[in-house]
Amino acid sequence: MNAARTLHLDRNFLNRYGILIALVALAGVLSVTTDSFATASNLTNVARQVSINGILAVGVTFVLLTGGVDLSLGSVVALSGVVCALYAHPGEYPLAVPLSMGLITGALCGLLNGVLVTRGGIAPFIVTLGMMTMARGLALIFSGGKPVADMTPALTNLAGDWGPLPIPVLCFAFVALLAWLFLGRFRLGRHLYAVGGNEQAARAAGVSVTKVKLFAYGICGLLTGLAGVVLAARITTGQPNAGQAYELDAIAAVVIGGTSLSGGVGSIRGTILGVLLIGIINNGLDLQGVSSYYQAVIKGLIIVGAVWLDRRQSRS
Amino acid sequence: MRPTPRLAIGSMLAALTIFSLFLPGCKKPAERKEGEILIGFSSRDLSAEYTAKLSEAIVEYAKTKPGVKLVMVDAQSDVQKQFSQVENFVAQKVDAIILNPCELEASTPAVDYVKAAKIPLVLVNQVTKSAGDSYIGSNDFEAGRIAMEAIAKKLNGQGGVLMIHGIMGTSAQLQREAGAREVFAKYPGLKLIDQQTASWDRAKAMALTENWIQAHKGKFQAVFAHNDEMAMGALLALERAGIKKDVTVIGIDAIAQALTAVKEGRLDATVFQDAVGQGRGSVDAALLLARKQPCPKENLIPFQLVTLENLSSFLK
Numbered sequence: 001m002n003a004a005r006t007l008h009l010d011r012n013f014l015n016r017y018g019i020l021i022a023l024v025a026l027a028g029v030l031s032v033t034t035d036s037f038a039t040a041s042n043l044t045n046v047a048r049q050v051s052i053n054g055i056l057a058v059g060v061t062f063v064l065l066t067g068g069v070d071l072s073l074g075s076v077v078a079l080s081g082v083v084c085a086l087y088a089h090p091g092e093y094p095l096a097v098p099l100s101m102g103l104i105t106g107a108l109c110g111l112l113n114g115v116l117v118t119r120g121g122i123a124p125f126i127v128t129l130g131m132m133t134m135a136r137g138l139a140l141i142f143s144g145g146k147p148v149a150d151m152t153p154a155l156t157n158l159a160g161d162w163g164p165l166p167i168p169v170l171c172f173a174f175v176a177l178l179a180w181l182f183l184g185r186f187r188l189g190r191h192l193y194a195v196g197g198n199e200q201a202a203r204a205a206g207v208s209v210t211k212v213k214l215f216a217y218g219i220c221g222l223l224t225g226l227a228g229v230v231l232a233a234r235i236t237t238g239q240p241n242a243g244q245a246y247e248l249d250a251i252a253a254v255v256i257g258g259t260s261l262s263g264g265v266g267s268i269r270g271t272i273l274g275v276l277l278i279g280i281i282n283n284g285l286d287l288q289g290v291s292s293y294y295q296a297v298i299k300g301l302i303i304v305g306a307v308w309l310d311r312r313q314s315r316s
Numbered sequence: 317m318r319p320t321p322r323l324a325i326g327s328m329l330a331a332l333t334i335f336s337l338f339l340p341g342c343k344k345p346a347e348r349k350e351g352e353i354l355i356g357f358s359s360r361d362l363s364a365e366y367t368a369k370l371s372e373a374i375v376e377y378a379k380t381k382p383g384v385k386l387v388m389v390d391a392q393s394d395v396q397k398q399f400s401q402v403e404n405f406v407a408q409k410v411d412a413i414i415l416n417p418c419e420l421e422a423s424t425p426a427v428d429y430v431k432a433a434k435i436p437l438v439l440v441n442q443v444t445k446s447a448g449d450s451y452i453g454s455n456d457f458e459a460g461r462i463a464m465e466a467i468a469k470k471l472n473g474q475g476g477v478l479m480i481h482g483i484m485g486t487s488a489q490l491q492r493e494a495g496a497r498e499v500f501a502k503y504p505g506l507k508l509i510d511q512q513t514a515s516w517d518r519a520k521a522m523a524l525t526e527n528w529i530q531a532h533k534g535k536f537q538a539v540f541a542h543n544d545e546m547a548m549g550a551l552l553a554l555e556r557a558g559i560k561k562d563v564t565v566i567g568i569d570a571i572a573q574a575l576t577a578v579k580e581g582r583l584d585a586t587v588f589q590d591a592v593g594q595g596r597g598s599v600d601a602a603l604l605l606a607r608k609q610p611c612p613k614e615n616l617i618p619f620q621l622v623t624l625e626n627l628s629s630f631l632k
Contacts, residue, residue, distance in 0.1 A: 034531070036530045036531045036533075042530040045526050045527070045529075045530055048526070049523050049526065049527075145362060145363050145368050146365055146368070147365070147545075147573060149572070149573045160556070231519060234519065234522065235518045235519050235522060235548075235549065235552065236552060237518070237573065239518060239519075240363065241363065241517075242518070242519060244517070283527055283530075286512065286523075286524060286527035286528065286531070287527055287531040289510050289512075291512070292484075292512055293484075
């Protein structure tokens with residue numbers, strides 16, 4: 001009896017803190033096996049590298065919570081980056097123009113996804129798959145198939161540092177904080193969970209399912225636009241071919257963080273841990289000189305393992 | 317939700333199809349005048365910068381030839397699509413086909429199909445397992461060797477080198493690596509500190525180089541990237557870390573941004589692949605073959621190292 005209770009407690013503990021434990025263990029191993037991991041400069045480096053995936057992952061958490069999915073992230077990142085870069089040639093427009101054009105592009109793509117899912121009644125998988133190829137095509141059309149270069153330093157400096165902190169990291173932190181507050185404290189945030197958990201019940205309780213879903217896809221699009229702007233600033237060009245498969249890393253991070261693909265369950269805290277885990281794996285394996293072939297296998301195993309944990313939890 | 321009538325959907329699709337005929341780039345099927353030479357050209361992928369440059373050179377050069385009509389189609393990196401395009405050319409009984417194959421192995425059946433139909437075939441920029449009547453291209457092995465030789469010279473044959481690979485298993489990656497390896501064998505003082513793929517992608521190469529700076533700072537004096545996109549990523553990472561002055565960076569392809577970076581003294585060198593030379597060579601070969609005149613089996617357009625000294629002849 002006692003043993004069973006201990007086991008039960010252990011399992012709860014594992015479910016609750018599994019990813020945190022994995023993260024700490026991984027960091028511990030890397031600190032011991034390499035000289036370079038646990039240094040201030042490398043940890044800043046990791047933070048900078050995860051920030052784009054982090055912003056995307058926070059955005060797609062909103063969509064996944066409603067039981068939807070967004071496969072268009074990578075293409076919309078490229079499109080927003082290209083649009084931003086087109087308006088960012090030195091001396092043409094004030095900084096606010098390229099910034100807002102990038103964000104608006106992302107938000108429009110997200111809203112269109114939302115409209116097609118809610119009003120059109122098409123499965124999110126199909127809608128966002130369509131957006132994925134459409135946005136990529138538009139990015140190629142707007143850029144003429146070539147990277148859009150010659151961006152003003154005022155914009156590319158946004159990928160630089162503010163004091164000791166990289167600006168992309170500050171963006172990610174700010175976005176994550178807002179999302180965390182929003183999901184926990186605001187009624188619309190709680191409605192996201194309600195819609196994802198049981199759509200009929202939410203509707204019966206007077207929640208406007210359409211509005212909630214539109215909001216989720218719109219926010220996801222807006223943040224994707226932000227990620228596109230940050231990426232363009234970082235690589236100093238708008239690349240029509242950028243962002244290939246970014247949606248997979250973002251969704252993987254969210255799922256590792258315990259958000260259920262069927263909706264209704266999940267947290268920003270989990271998403272952040274998932275993002276950090278993937279980032280530290282990438283960084284650590286590069287530091288160790290592990291071949292990218294093995295990196296892919298290891299990342300895949302972790303994703304499947306995390307979902308397996310998630311399913312076991314929802315069954316119990 | 318009210319179901320949309322099938323008629324409405326049908327007419328919408330029809331309208332879209334008709335509309336698409338008027339989009340730029342969509343052309344009516346080729347009409348043939350008496351005595352005109354018709355050449356079919358299937359490009360690998362117009363969204364890739366180098367291929368776009370090559371295809372433009374082919375189209376422009378064919379326009380300068382009187383009595384010649386060239387029809388270009390885009391295979392979008394899809395082997396199957398390219399095969400059907402080639403079948404269409406054969407069905408149209410074109411006088412010659414210029415093929416820019418998608419892949420070494422998978423595009424071979426398309427080549428065999430054209431040969432069975434006894435239509436003259438020119439391969440450009442990529443070989444297949446079966447040979448065409450003529451091949452116009454550049455030897456990627458040379459490009460790797462030229463780039464690495466330049467690094468060896470700059471370092472006086474002594475120092476640590478990092479190598480960033482293209483997508484593993486593509487012929488460009490394999491050949492460029494092999495060319496570089498030959499130089500390593502020649503200079504025992506040249507050490508390969510670490511190597512990894514960044515899949516031809518600037519953002520990936522940037523993150524990889526940031527990680528390498530953490531792991532190997534001070535131990536490497538040069539970075540060799542298999543293309544310019546990745547060289548630009550490495551360059552940005554080194555500049556942001558403030559150590560570019562200690563590290564030589566060289567890429568391949570001579571894309572516009574790389575040339576600008578060479579001009580500004582940021583990038584040490586790139587290797588020029590002659591898109592216009594390849595394009596003209598392939599049209600000339602196709603015309604010789606169509607007129608049943610003798611044509612060389614192979615025409616290799618040489619690569620050239622671009623540095624600050626000889627830059628002016630490459631900038632247009």
